[in-house]
Amino acid sequence: MPDAVTMTDSTERAGKDEKEFTGSEILLRCLLEEGVDVAFGYPGGAVLPIYDSLYRGALNHLLARHEQGAIHAADGYARATGKPGVVIATSGPGATNLVTGIANAQMDSIPLVCITGNVAQSLIGTDAFQEADIVGITMPITKHSYLVTDVKDLPRIVKEAFHIASTGRPGPVLIDIPKDVSNAKSTFQYPSTVTVRGYQPKSDPHPLQLTRLYQALKEAKKPLILAGGGVVTSGAEKELIAFAEKARIPVTTTLMGLGGFPGQHSLWLGMPGMHGTYAANHALLECDLLIGIGARFDDRVTMGRIDKFATGAKIVHIDIDPAEIGKNLDTFIPIVGDVKKVLASAMQEAPRCPSDAWLKQVQGWYRQYPFRYRDEEGVLKPQWVIQHLYESTGGDAVVTTDVGQHQMWVAQYFPFARPRSFITSGGLGTMGFGFPAALGAQLARPGETVISVTGDGGFQMTCQELAVAALSEIPVKVAVINNHCLGMVRQWQEIFHKKRYSEVDLSGSPDFVRLTEAYGVKAFRAKTREEAVRVWKEALEHPGPAVVDFWVHSSENVYPMVASGTGLDEMMMGDEEG
Amino acid sequence: MRHVLSVMVNDQPRVLARVANLLGRRTFNIESISVGESEEAGLSRMVIVTRGDEQTMEQISKQLHKLVDVIKVQDLSSHPAVERELLLVKVEAGPSERTEIGGIVEPFRAAVVDVGPHSLMVQATGERSKLNALLQLLHPYGVKEVARTGVTALSRSAVKVTN
Ligand SMILES: Cc1ncc(C[n+]2csc(CCOP(=O)(O)OP(=O)(O)O)c2C)c(N)n1
Numbered sequence: 087m088p089d090a091v092t093m094t095d096s097t098e099r100a101g102k103d104e105k106e107f108t109g110s111e112i113l114l115r116c117l118l119e120e121g122v123d124v125a126f127g128y129p130g131g132a133v134l135p136i137y138d139s140l141y142r143g144a145l146n147h148l149l150a151r152h153e154q155g156a157i158h159a160a161d162g163y164a165r166a167t168g169k170p171g172v173v174i175a176t177s178g179p180g181a182t183n184l185v186t187g188i189a190n191a192q193m194d195s196i197p198l199v200c201i202t203g204n205v206a207q208s209l210i211g212t213d214a215f216q217e218a219d220i221v222g223i224t225m226p227i228t229k230h231s232y233l234v235t236d237v238k239d240l241p242r243i244v245k246e247a248f249h250i251a252s253t254g255r256p257g258p259v260l261i262d263i264p265k266d267v268s269n270a271k272s273t274f275q276y277p278s279t280v281t282v283r284g285y286q287p288k289s290d291p292h293p294l295q296l297t298r299l300y301q302a303l304k305e306a307k308k309p310l311i312l313a314g315g316g317v318v319t320s321g322a323e324k325e326l327i328a329f330a331e332k333a334r335i336p337v338t339t340t341l342m343g344l345g346g347f348p349g350q351h352s353l354w355l356g357m358p359g360m361h362g363t364y365a366a367n368h369a370l371l372e373c374d375l376l377i378g379i380g381a382r383f384d385d386r387v388t389m390g391r392i393d394k395f396a397t398g399a400k401i402v403h404i405d406i407d408p409a410e411i412g413k414n415l416d417t418f419i420p421i422v423g424d425v426k427k428v429l430a431s432a433m434q435e436a437p438r439c440p441s442d443a444w445l446k447q448v449q450g451w452y453r454q455y456p457f458r459y460r461d462e463e464g465v466l467k468p469q470w471v472i473q474h475l476y477e478s479t480g481g482d483a484v485v486t487t488d489v490g491q492h493q494m495w496v497a498q499y500f501p502f503a504r505p506r507s508f509i510t511s512g513g514l515g516t517m518g519f520g521f522p523a524a525l526g527a528q529l530a531r532p533g534e535t536v537i538s539v540t541g542d543g544g545f546q547m548t549c550q551e552l553a554v555a556a557l558s559e560i561p562v563k564v565a566v567i568n569n570h571c572l573g574m575v576r577q578w579q580e581i582f583h584k585k586r587y588s589e590v591d592l593s594g595s596p597d598f599v600r601l602t603e604a605y606g607v608k609a610f611r612a613k614t615r616e617e618a619v620r621v622w623k624e625a626l627e628h629p630g631p632a633v634v635d636f637w638v639h640s641s642e643n644v645y646p647m648v649a650s651g652t653g654l655d656e657m658m659m660g661d662e663e664g
Numbered sequence: 665m666r667h668v669l670s671v672m673v674n675d676q677p678r679v680l681a682r683v684a685n686l687l688g689r690r691t692f693n694i695e696s697i698s699v700g701e702s703e704e705a706g707l708s709r710m711v712i713v714t715r716g717d718e719q720t721m722e723q724i725s726k727q728l729h730k731l732v733d734v735i736k737v738q739d740l741s742s743h744p745a746v747e748r749e750l751l752l753v754k755v756e757a758g759p760s761e762r763t764e765i766g767g768i769v770e771p772f773r774a775a776v777v778d779v780g781p782h783s784l785m786v787q788a789t790g791e792r793s794k795l796n797a798l799l800q801l802l803h804p805y806g807v808k809e810v811a812r813t814g815v816t817a818l819s820r821s822a823v824k825v826t827n
Contacts (some may be wrong), residue, residue, distance in 0.1 A: 226686075407730070412726075
């Protein structure tokens with residue numbers, strides 16, 4: 087038991103020598119037992135007892151300025167470490183403000199433990215003040231959820247919640263604690279083991295399927311690995327490199343997989359899909375063996391056109407979640423298991439594919455069709471800014487993004503070398519995610535450079551968390567890629583709606599420099615390359631948080647682009663062709 | 665194809681909501697769901713009748729398995745199984761029609777369980793098709809109210825479904 091916790095009311099005795107604690111004290115002890123070093127949250131009536139137990143500071147708690155900021159910060163923490171992030175919110179509006187963040191974590195398989203207060207059990211179901219059925223509301227977007235009805239169950243539930251959130255395919259788990267449970271008293275003992283009968287994730291692959299994989303590799307002239315977020319989650323980057331090198335297979339990494347395979351490796355073909363490389367997309371079209379590893383073949387990769395996707399390939403699918411296999415694509419060799427374990431075997435036993443000619447071909451494509459943009463004198467191009475972020479840090483940074491064009495430019499122009507160095511909202515595509523996520527990531531990895539690349543639209547969704555950066559001196563560097571519009575929506579309106587630009591002009595936005603300064607955070611603006619280089623350097627050298635407002639060319643589009651519902655062979659290469 | 669799933673679930677509040685919610689949001693079709701106690705304390709048996717091709721059925725079963733409160737999923741369509749449903753139907757019937765209805769009901773091994781001045785209630789159990797046939801025969805008399813339990817089922821083999 088940590089010494090720092092001095093419990094009030096510890097004089098009462100239940101049995102012989104057993105002290106009694108309130109539910110909220112028990113919750114705190116459980117969190118400390120789980121090794122939680124930071125929680126993000128926001129108080130309110132139903133969590134008054136919980137916040138009372140935090141009063142003595144035994145647990146480092148950060149007061150966000152909106153529950154959505156709190157949960158994205160917890161999410162960023164989880165993505166940066168692999169450990170569950172913890173968020174606390176009050177009943178009703180506090181809980182419903184978590185909803186976007188919970189869905190965001192669920193879509194990207196991020197471990198979170200979300201603790202909500204609720205009204206006392208006697209009031210549940212009566213439409214009491216600030217009552218919301220958060221268990222019901224979040225049922226489709228949580229891995230599991232609990233409503234605690236008896237304080238005696240609390241330690242077991244917390245133990246299970248951390249276990250379920252962080253094992254198998256991770257995800258958010260919600261614990262809803264009615265106020266009377268927080269106030270009720272019980273003895274405390276933290277369970278040392280956990281067994282959940284209906285939850286037994288399988289991590290060891292079936293040997294027969296591995297043998298089938300090796301057989302398929304022997305025959306594969308055009309093999310391809312599609313590596314997704316599962317590689318990062320399972321910490322399998324070394325095994326993936328060893329496997330790809332041994333079997334001689336080129337690798338494309340999905341948005342969620344970026345960093346799971348080094349962007350500098352000669353076998354890497356970049357990201358596939360809607361804004362992917364020519365090499366990756368054409369490799370997907372032409373491969374004869376496609377090995378999906380911790381990737382779910384979603385519609386930003388397949389374009390929803392399974393009939394046109396890897397049609398000549400046998401599909402191998404490696405995933406810890408059996409339900410992913412066969413969900414979107416018929417699978418020839420299903421391998422259910424922890425990606426790291428599967429690859430640890432494969433890197434030993436895989437044969438070498440007869441892939442020399444293919445490798446030459448795809449590497450040729452990769453060199454021949456790099457990402458390109460028209461670099462104009464005197465114009466600050468967003469792609470150039472991203473490249474500068476990369477060069478100025480030598481790529482040695484944790485980068486979070488928001489959602490939109492800037493997100494795709496980071497994916498394209500910042501080749502990540504390490505897993506957990508790229509943090510983005512892939513599945514839900516949540517604007518407002520990036521900046522608070524960076525705060526969580528920075529707290530998790532204090533010595534590292536953490537950059538939040540964000541749009542001028544998305545930054546305005548959660549920029550109130552500048553208060554947290556200022557107060558706790560979290561030295562995140564924010565790069566606002568300010569194109570004065572909702573760039574990605576504008577791009578779609580330009581291409582698919584005959585340039586009918588509807589509600590994408592962000593006029594009326596604040597001056598980000600003055601806004602930032604109002605929070606007591608250092609701020610800069612850059613309208614030219616020279617300014618960009620100078621102020622970005624200053625921002626990086628500044629010991630505290632800083633925001634740089636890069637005014638970039640407004641009408642820049644993200645290319646290449648494949649429209650939803652078309653084949654990967656129908657890539658729009660943009661105006662840079664020829 | 666029609667499938668009957670036998671699903672063992674924790675007897676927890678909201679477990680029916682979790683299952684129904686999952687099937688609904690993944691756009692799986694539900695013909696009926698019935699839930700009741702099972703042979704094991706703490707577990708309920710849920711019987712779900714649904715439709716789908718092989719791939720859909722595989723997804724339904726895998727997605728159900730992901731629910732922490734789901735312990736075991738078995739597709740009874742691939743086993744010899746007994747399937748039953750209970751039907752209660754209130755039919756308009758004056759004294760003159762009672763015997764006639766009694767005659768219809770009998771071959772179905774159904775029973776008249778309540779008699780009022782202008783109506784009577786028939787109770788029948790059996791497979792869905794049998795109950796549908798009975799209902800059809802009762803229609804000309806005027807069916808006032810119908811209640812059906814949805815299908816419940818058990819596999820015939822000695823193999824237990826749990827664990
Ligand atoms: C919460 C939320 N609302 C709406 C959207 C739809 N959307 C996707 S990208 C985008 C534009 C984002 O603009 P900005 O933040 O300025 O970034 P840019 O695309 O210009 O880089 C919008 C509105 C979203 N992804 N998330």
